Amino acid sequence: MLLWDKLPLMLILAGLIPAFTLPIVARWKRDFSAPYSIAISVALFSIASYLFIHALRNGPWHHYAGGWEPPWGIEIAIEPLSGLMIILITGLIVLISLYSYGSLRKEMNPEASGWFYVEFILCLTAMLGLVVTRDLFNTYVFIEVVGISAVALVVSKGERLALEAGLKYLILATLASGFLMFGIGFTYMITGHLNLAFAGKVMAENAARYPYLVWAAMSFFVVGFGIKSALFPLHLWLPDAHSSAPTPSSAVLSSLVVKVYIVALFKIFFLVFGSAFYQESSIRYLVLILASAAMIGGSLFAFVQLDLKRRLAYSTVAQVGYIYLGIGLGTPLAIVAAFLHLVVHALMKTCLFLCAGAIYYQTGRKRVNQLAGLGSKMPLTAAAMVVASFSMVGIPITGGFVSKFMLARGSIEAGYPLFIVLIVISGLLNAMYYFPILWQMFFVPPGGPVDERERELHASTHIQEQKPGVQWDQIPLSMKIPIAATALGIIALGVTGKFLYEYLYQIVLFYLV
Amino acid sequence: MNFQMLAVNYPYFIAVIVFAVGTLIVLTQPNLIKKVIGLNIMTNAVFLFFIAMGNIIGGEAPIIDPAAQDVVYINPLPSALILTGIVVGFSLTSLALALIVKLYALYGTINAPNFMKMR
Numbered sequence: 161m162l163l164w165d166k167l168p169l170m171l172i173l174a175g176l177i178p179a180f181t182l183p184i185v186a187r188w189k190r191d192f193s194a195p196y197s198i199a200i201s202v203a204l205f206s207i208a209s210y211l212f213i214h215a216l217r218n219g220p221w222h223h224y225a226g227g228w229e230p231p232w233g234i235e236i237a238i239e240p241l242s243g244l245m246i247i248l249i250t251g252l253i254v255l256i257s258l259y260s261y262g263s264l265r266k267e268m269n270p271e272a273s274g275w276f277y278v279e280f281i282l283c284l285t286a287m288l289g290l291v292v293t294r295d296l297f298n299t300y301v302f303i304e305v306v307g308i309s310a311v312a313l314v315v316s317k318g319e320r321l322a323l324e325a326g327l328k329y330l331i332l333a334t335l336a337s338g339f340l341m342f343g344i345g346f347t348y349m350i351t352g353h354l355n356l357a358f359a360g361k362v363m364a365e366n367a368a369r370y371p372y373l374v375w376a377a378m379s380f381f382v383v384g385f386g387i388k389s390a391l392f393p394l395h396l397w398l399p400d401a402h403s404s405a406p407t408p409s410s411a412v413l414s415s416l417v418v419k420v421y422i423v424a425l426f427k428i429f430f431l432v433f434g435s436a437f438y439q440e441s442s443i444r445y446l447v448l449i450l451a452s453a454a455m456i457g458g459s460l461f462a463f464v465q466l467d468l469k470r471r472l473a474y475s476t477v478a479q480v481g482y483i484y485l486g487i488g489l490g491t492p493l494a495i496v497a498a499f500l501h502l503v504v505h506a507l508m509k510t511c512l513f514l515c516a517g518a519i520y521y522q523t524g525r526k527r528v529n530q531l532a533g534l535g536s537k538m539p540l541t542a543a544a545m546v547v548a549s550f551s552m553v554g555i556p557i558t559g560g561f562v563s564k565f566m567l568a569r570g571s572i573e574a575g576y577p578l579f580i581v582l583i584v585i586s587g588l589l590n591a592m593y594y595f596p597i598l599w600q601m602f603f604v605p606p607g608g609p610v611d612e613r614e615r616e617l618h619a620s621t622h623i624q625e626q627k628p629g630v631q632w633d634q635i636p637l638s639m640k641i642p643i644a645a646t647a648l649g650i651i652a653l654g655v656t657g658k659f660l661y662e663y664l665y666q667i668v669l670f671y672l673v
Numbered sequence: 674m675n676f677q678m679l680a681v682n683y684p685y686f687i688a689v690i691v692f693a694v695g696t697l698i699v700l701t702q703p704n705l706i707k708k709v710i711g712l713n714i715m716t717n718a719v720f721l722f723f724i725a726m727g728n729i730i731g732g733e734a735p736i737i738d739p740a741a742q743d744v745v746y747i748n749p750l751p752s753a754l755i756l757t758g759i760v761v762g763f764s765l766t767s768l769a770l771a772l773i774v775k776l777y778a779l780y781g782t783i784n785a786p787n788f789m790k791m792r
Contacts, residue, residue, distance in 0.1 A: 297754050297757070300758075301757060301761065304761045304764075304765070307765075308764060308765065308768060311768065311772075312768070315772060315775075318775075320776075320779050320780075323772055323775050323776050323779070324776065324788060326772055327705070327769065327772045327776065330765065330768060330769050330772065331699060331708055331709075331712065331769065334715075334716070334765050334769075335696065335699055335712070335715070337761075338692065338695075338696075338712075338715045338716055338718075338719055341716075341719045341723075341758065342692070342719055342722065345719065345722050345723055345726060345751075348726065348751070349726055354750075
């Protein structure tokens with residue numbers, strides 16, 4: 161069938177076209193926009209899983225847009241890495257859009273929720289495109305679409321702080337895309353190709369002739385993607401943007417948007433510049449230094465935050481450091497660990513943000529010192545938070561343990577055992593800022609100091625009467641399912657991590673040869 | 674060092690200098706509108722870089738004339754890419770300006786440092 165052959169392209173178009181019909185649906189019936197976007201994300205998830213299974217059985221699926229062969233046309237490839245990423249992205253988006261059906265009406269102006277979903281689906285589509293494309297300029301275009309829709313997701317709440325954070329994000333993201341475009345320009349100058357594989361072929365021949373130009377291109381890519389994916393000293397936009405956005409946006413931004421840029425950087429580095437050249441280049445050491453700074457610095461910054469979502473946002477900075485550490489080490493095991501951590505962190509940060517949103521939904525509390533006694537009032541949320549926090553710290557049977565253990569093994573393999581110390585210190589710092597939250601929830605009796613100002617602020621949302629005994633969470637079912645699913649996913653990754661590990665090893669062998 | 678090569682390739686240097694100027698404006702100016710102007714200067718520098726990259730001295734516009742044989746055509750691909758780049762730059766600018774309008778309505782100023790005081 162005609163459409164069936166173009167299924168990889170349909171993965172992008174199936175989100176793009178409904179995204180632009182969504183305003184009409186929202187205008188016709190506002191309550192309809194949430195189920196509509198859930199339906200779109202479920203449809204994309206089914207396409208993605210079909211493509212994933214197809215690629216697993218029959219090898220990579222290369223699609224040439226418009227029938228033009230690679231050196232001229234745009235190539236879309238469903239290979240192991242992009243297959244994993246499309247499953248991860250669409251799966252999490254299904255859960256988050258389900259969650260937003262319940263939570264959004266309490267967090268933002270219902271008038272704006274239609275526009276929110278437009279940006280949501282656009283962001284999803286652009287992330288899928290960025291992951292599957294193998295064309296440099298197409299990468300740039302999708303980066304811009306992700307950037308613009310992410311900014312719109314941040315500002316969709318319309319609050320003062322969100323607007324400021326959104327503008328800051330937009331300015332820094334535009335700065336970053338200027339750098340990226342320079343990098344793409346240099347790569348095109350050296351190789352004369354925009355397709356990643358063909359550029360890589362020419363680059364292997366020409367790299368020795370223009371060493372300075374190649375180094376300049378690599379530096380531009382590292383700075384550009386570093387700003388976009390919040391590598392430590394370039395992370396300035398992230399805490400504001402992620403903490404002031406509505407909860408579903410924070411979850412998407414923190415767990416997925418930051419990651420797809422890392423995947424794009426990995427693809428450009430290992431397909432265009434080649435792993436051999438990357439191992440020799442000194443930009444690797446810069447990435448290592450910045451990643452270790454992120455692991456320690458991000459955790460320290462998170463430790464001093466009192467706002468729960470802000471603390472989670474700084475925690476993202478630290479966790480991005482882990483992923484960059486794996487990529488910086490550059491050995492097969494370390495890269496496997498990086499991608500394992502990417503998947504695990506996507507799940508656990510989604511879980512934590514959704515829990516933070518659920519706490520806000522039920523009690524109206526935002527700060528980490530106001531969570532006393534929630535363990536008995538919101539048992540499901542508290543349990544999910546325990547699982548996700550344990551995973552963040554790296555306690556066994558959670559996914560975080562597996563990825564950190566692999567990262568430690570990878571750093572031995574690369575010959576830098578010193579990084580194990582950093583991983584352990586960062587894990588302890590994680591414990592220092594996550595365990596007080598859990599302590600508050602379970603061991604501090606309720607009725608603690610809820611200050612007067614907060615009581616006034618949330619007079620309308622009625623802080624609940626303190627009743628003794630255990631109660632079930634009073635949040636809609638559509639919010640409970642995603643929280644439980646992500647928490648179970650974290651445990652599943654911790655228990656069955658070996659399958660994912662072997663699968664990821666295939667990816668790395670695919671890229672490193 | 675081959676100075677003639679440097680002199681012939683002057684558009685690249687201009688592009689890099691303009692890029693640096695734009696970046697400096699974005700990072701140092703407190704006025705938000707000036708920041709947006711800086712962003713535009715910066716992206717335009719990248720566009721100049723791309724177009725200079727496609728140019729060949731003595732080349733002609735790439736409209737193939739079957740009669741003429743020994744004609745050197747310039748590379749049209751970077752120019753085509755820049756069309757997309759201009760559209761992207763336009764949409765980024767308009768989104769930034771829309772946000773600035775909203776912020777101006779809330780704060781009554783477009784000076785970024787004043788926001789901190791008024792918060």
